[in-house]
Amino acid sequence: MKVSLNQKILSRNEECAQKNKAFFAENGILCLNVISSPGSGKTTTISRTIQDLHDKLTIGVIEGDIKTDTDAQKIRAAGAEAVQIETQGACHLSAEQVHRAIEALGAEKMDVVIIENVGNLVCPSAFDLGESARVILLSVPEGDDKPVKYPGTFAEADAVLINKIDLFDYIDFNLERVLADIRVVNPDAKIFQVSATTGEGMEQWYEWLLERANKKT
Amino acid sequence: MKVSLNQKILSRNEECAQKNKAFFAENGILCLNVISSPGSGKTTTISRTIQDLHDKLTIGVIEGDIKTDTDAQKIRAAGAEAVQIETQGACHLSAEQVHRAIEALGAEKMDVVIIENVGNLVCPSAFDLGESARVILLSVPEGDDKPVKYPGTFAEADAVLINKIDLFDYIDFNLERVLADIRVVNPDAKIFQVSATTGEGMEQWYEWLLERANKKT
Numbered sequence: 394m395k396v397s398l399n400q401k402i403l404s405r406n407e408e409c410a411q412k413n414k415a416f417f418a419e420n421g422i423l424c425l426n427v428i429s430s431p432g433s434g435k436t437t438t439i440s441r442t443i444q445d446l447h448d449k450l451t452i453g454v455i456e457g458d459i460k461t462d463t464d465a466q467k468i469r470a471a472g473a474e475a476v477q478i479e480t481q482g483a484c485h486l487s488a489e490q491v492h493r494a495i496e497a498l499g500a501e502k503m504d505v506v507i508i509e510n511v512g513n514l515v516c517p518s519a520f521d522l523g524e525s526a527r528v529i530l531l532s533v534p535e536g537d538d539k540p541v542k543y544p545g546t547f548a549e550a551d552a553v554l555i556n557k558i559d560l561f562d563y564i565d566f567n568l569e570r571v572l573a574d575i576r577v578v579n580p581d582a583k584i585f586q587v588s589a590t591t592g593e594g595m596e597q598w599y600e601w602l603l604e605r606a607n608k609k610t
Numbered sequence: 611m612k613v614s615l616n617q618k619i620l621s622r623n624e625e626c627a628q629k630n631k632a633f634f635a636e637n638g639i640l641c642l643n644v645i646s647s648p649g650s651g652k653t654t655t656i657s658r659t660i661q662d663l664h665d666k667l668t669i670g671v672i673e674g675d676i677k678t679d680t681d682a683q684k685i686r687a688a689g690a691e692a693v694q695i696e697t698q699g700a701c702h703l704s705a706e707q708v709h710r711a712i713e714a715l716g717a718e719k720m721d722v723v724i725i726e727n728v729g730n731l732v733c734p735s736a737f738d739l740g741e742s743a744r745v746i747l748l749s750v751p752e753g754d755d756k757p758v759k760y761p762g763t764f765a766e767a768d769a770v771l772i773n774k775i776d777l778f779d780y781i782d783f784n785l786e787r788v789l790a791d792i793r794v795v796n797p798d799a800k801i802f803q804v805s806a807t808t809g810e811g812m813e814q815w816y817e818w819l820l821e822r823a824n825k826k827t
Contacts, residue, residue, distance in 0.1 A: 431753075432751060463755060463758070482732075482762060511732070512760075513730060513732050514730070515676065515701040515729075515730050516733065532751065534752075535647075536649045541680070542676060542678050542680075560780060560781075563780055
């Protein structure tokens with residue numbers, strides 16, 4: 394019974410995800426679903442991206458959090474429109490929540506819609522939101538064993554951002570191991586080494602983003 | 611239907627949790643359910659605790675991970691017995707899994723059983739495992755906004771370990787804010803500031819643990 398109900402929930406989600414996907418395709422919008430542990434730097438990375446690309450891309454953001462709207466406030470301060478979804482305890486965003494947020498955001502006028510999922514490296518990866526690409530963040534302080542411990546999440550990534558590389562000097566982190574372990578479950582993902590705080594490495598990420606959004610410079 | 615099924619799953623879990631709780635009480639065992647984001651330092655904290663208290667406490671560990679048994683290996687290297695549960699995708703441990711692990715561990719001969727839950731700051735907090743106390747880890751690199759963003763998790767803590775305080779110098783982290791925000795949702799939790807890597811602050815945590823295990827020095 395558990396399995397069949399979960400299948401029903403997933404299939405309802407999938408139906409709505411297809412609608413979102415069609416909307417993004419019809420409007421030429423690149424939609425990114427950004428997933429990571431709590432505190433990997435999703436909001437900081439998105440904020441810096443908005444600021445650095447403000448003359449090239451119109452970005453709208455859908456923020457998922459269990460509580461608070463502080464992330465949406467930070468995104469607005471960075472210069473983009475943002476809609477906050479408070480999940481009130483739920484551990485991931487659903488395609489239906491994103492569908493309503495797309496309307497609230499007025500997404501049809503955007504080049505890129507970034508969905509910042511609930512901070513959780515497990516559950517969000519099971520729910521398609523209709524995104525064009527999935528972006529996983531892994532921050533250096535989380536440790537170099539995360540790709541082997543959460544293989545399902547990394548397997549579904551189109552891009553992986555290894556964030557907080559400014560902390561390499563202070564933390565024991567085997568970068569070669571991480572790169573090799575990601576390759577085992579996902580040979581095709583683009584991997585970027587960045588610090589959203591210092592800006593190091595962000596240019597390569599921006600190039601990928603602009604190319605995906607058909608705004609290659 | 612979703613709600614009633616979830617209630618059924620939760621109530622089956624609750625039944626088994628009560629059995630675990632009775633087992634721990636009958637055998638005079640302190641059982642800790644340790645919950646945090648991925649990479650907050652659960653395994654490092656537990657390993658150091660085992661090593662530093664090896665002449666005072668017999669500790670057994672139940673390790674929850676989606677994949678790999680590397681954490682159980684680390685615990686055994688630190689000198690304690692460990693049983694690994696690979697959840698194969700599930701985002702939290704259940705009381706039933708813990709029940710089976712108690713038997714596999716031979717827990718009746720332990721003073722303390724530490725359950726290291728799956729790295730996830732959301733889902734594990736909804737599932738009682740029959741533990742005597744719940745311990746939440748928050749590491750400095752995760753950021754000072756986590757107690758307000760995950761209030762339900764912090765509300766249920768008996769102890770909160772703010773870990774990786776050796777990184778205070780390199781990361782913008784408002785400790786006063788974190789302490790105040792935890793107090794709002796949980797006035798009674800004991801809060802410890804530690805670095806499981808350098809050992810700083812661990813003595814206070816050990817005192818609490820020994821007192822809870824009725825092994826006060």
